[in-house]
Structures are given as structure tokens and as C-alpha cells.
Amino acid sequence: MRLSDFIVQNQESILQAWEEFARSVDTPMPAMGPLGLRDHAEYILRNVTLDMSTSQSPQEQIDKSHGLGPAAEDESAAQSHAIKRLMAGFTLDQMVSEYRALRSSVLRLWLTQGYSGEDHQVEDMIRFNEAIDQALVESTAAYGQAVETTRKTVLGVLGHDLRTPLGAVTLGADLLRQTEELGARGQRIIAQITTSAQSANQMVNDLLDLARCNLGTGIPVRPEKTDLTSVCQSVVDELTTAHPKAQIIFTDSGTVTGQYDPSRMAQAFSNIIGNAVRHGKAQSPIKVTLSGDGATVCFCVQNYGEPIPPSALVSLFNPNRRFSKYSEGEQGASSGLGLGLFIAAQIVEGHGGTIAVESTLEQGTTFRVNLPIR
Secondary structure, three states: OOOOHHHHHOOHHHHHHHHHHHHHHOOOOOOOHHHHHHHHHHHHHHHHHHHHHOOOHHHHHHHOOOOOOOOOOOHHHHHHHHHHHOOOOHHHHHHHHHHHHHHHHHHHHHHHHHOOHHHHHHHHHHHOOOHHHHHHHHHHHHHHHHHHHHHHHHHHHHHHHHHHHHHHHHHHHHHHHOHHHHHHHHHHHHHHHHHHHHHHHHHHHHHHHHHHHHHHOOOOOOOOEHHHHHHHHHHHHHHHHHHHOOOOEEEEEOOOEEEEEEHHEEEEEEEHHHHHHHOOOOOOOEEEEEOOOOEEEEEEEEEEEOOOOHHHOOOOHHHHHHHOOOOOOOOOOOOOOOHHHHHHHHHHOOOOOOEEEEEEEEEEEEEEEEEEEO
């Protein structure tokens, strides 16, 4: 008996094994009934048997093994199954395990009841494994895409919706600051609330910028005639006020003007200098320079202290790689680096520039931004 015919004749036994395995999977969601546990299993089996029954040339078999098989126009049962399993709380590993269990149960049942050692049955097993692999690839791709889309959307919604309560907190603090009955202690508390709300608002703005990049729209840049020297000086003054113990030394070669987005460039300068303040050696000067030669602008920030490890440098401007590689509890020069520098890099690239970093114990850590003068 051909394996495809065997699957059709024993479909209920195979689906029962699928259901039993799915029931054994521990998820945080409520337990599902038989219909939910089987989900798209019947349609996946139908596609598997259809694929096995379809004639295939040696070249088509090779193409399929390389992931170059014909693509379906509509969503496949395997893709739909992946989305349903994600909604049901299955992890990717748990969903993949379903396919391993399906493969095992079908072959085990066939070898005990339908396998007779005929030559064509070896080819049947090969075709069966190919069809299962194809369904598995479709499911994992759909699962990963759904997770990524959800993550991007959540970031955008979270960043957008947090603005309203933060705005209310800031407004309330401003109104309370004008109350004379608060006294000195009350004023200090209100000042701390305002500072914390501003920090949280900056985090929200960073989340929104990250969401824009993830969703493919990019960080918006609106160039206008801008005095970069004045922008940089304002950022240095602001950070000096916020961190009175930091020694920030700003040196410029004169006024540098061009077509830039002043608010975005201030954000990039602030992120880079702010990282130097947070991660540089205490009491060591932070040197900030801005110069232009008529064609390009060079902005540099140098601080001393523990160097950034070479393993961290390669992913410094990529938050996805950065956060997957380093734990939240990591200490040292590479801790906490990621989102702010990623956004700074995106702003620089949006202006047609480049950003690079060098870090050694002797020379310190230097971030260098080059921008064209337009």
C-alpha cells in the first residue's frame, strides 16, 4: 500500500494521536477542546497526501529541498495553524514538536501496519518527509512573522498611548509647582516628579522611533537651515545642568550651518553625549568637538573608562542583536547601550551621514559622526 493511501485510510487514528500530543503541551492559555487541539491538522494531512501523490521530477525534488518549491497564492493550512497556535499560547518549540510527533506517529503506524518492504515505499517515506518539512517551514515562517508584527505593533501602540498619562503627570506637576503652600520639601518632590516624567517621556519617544523603524517608515527627518554649533552647545548646556558632576568640554571650530533637522540632531547629540556621561569614568573629562571643512561636518565625543568589548562593538547600533546578546543585569561599559545609540545612528543615516566608534583602554571611547554639509 502506498503511504499516501495509508494516511487517508488511517486519518482518524493519526488525528487522534495529534490531538493527544497537543493536549499534553503545557501553555498559559485555557485548555482547548478536541476541535481546537486538532485545529488545521486534517487540512495539513490532506496537503501532505496531495503533495505525495503529485508527480515530481528529480530537478523539482532538488528545488523543493532548497526551498525553491512552488509558492501558494493563498494562506496554507500550515500557515493558518501557526497563527492559531500562537494565539493559543504555544511557543515556537512546542509548535515544531507537533510536527515531530506527527511525523513519528505516521511512520510508526505505517511500519507496523502497512509497510511491506516494496521498493516504492522508500520513495514514499522520502516524499512524506519532504511534505512534512515543507509544512513545517511554512508554519515556522508564519509564526515568526506574526510574532515580529505583533512586537512592532505593541511598541507603537504602547509608545503612543503612554503619552497621554505622561502629559497629564507633567501638567499636574507644573500646576502644583505654582502653589505657594507646598514649601521647600514639596517643591523638591514636584521637581523630582517633573524630572522623572520627562525621562519617561524620552523613553516613550525612543519607543515610538524604534516602532517607526521596525514598521519600515523610518525616523522622520525634516531638514531646514540649521546652526549645528548652536544645537550642540544647547545640548551640552542641558546635560551639564542635568549632570553637574560631569566635566563636559565642548570645542568647536566656528559656526557650522547646513540643511539638518535641528530637533533630531539635538536628539542624536544628546544620546551620544549622554552615553558618555553615564558610562565614562567619573571625574574624567568628556571631550566634545564639532568641526566643518565646507563639505563635511565631524562631531566627536570622547570619554575614558572601561572600554567597550569588541564583541559588543559589532552590535552596538543594533538593538535587536544587542538585547539578545547581553543580559539585563550586565554591568560595565557595554551595559545599557543600544536603543539610544540605535536611534542616533538612524538619525545620522537619515541625514546621509555615518557613525562609528572606537574603544580602547589607552585612548578611551570615541564616537565619530560625519555628516555632509548641504
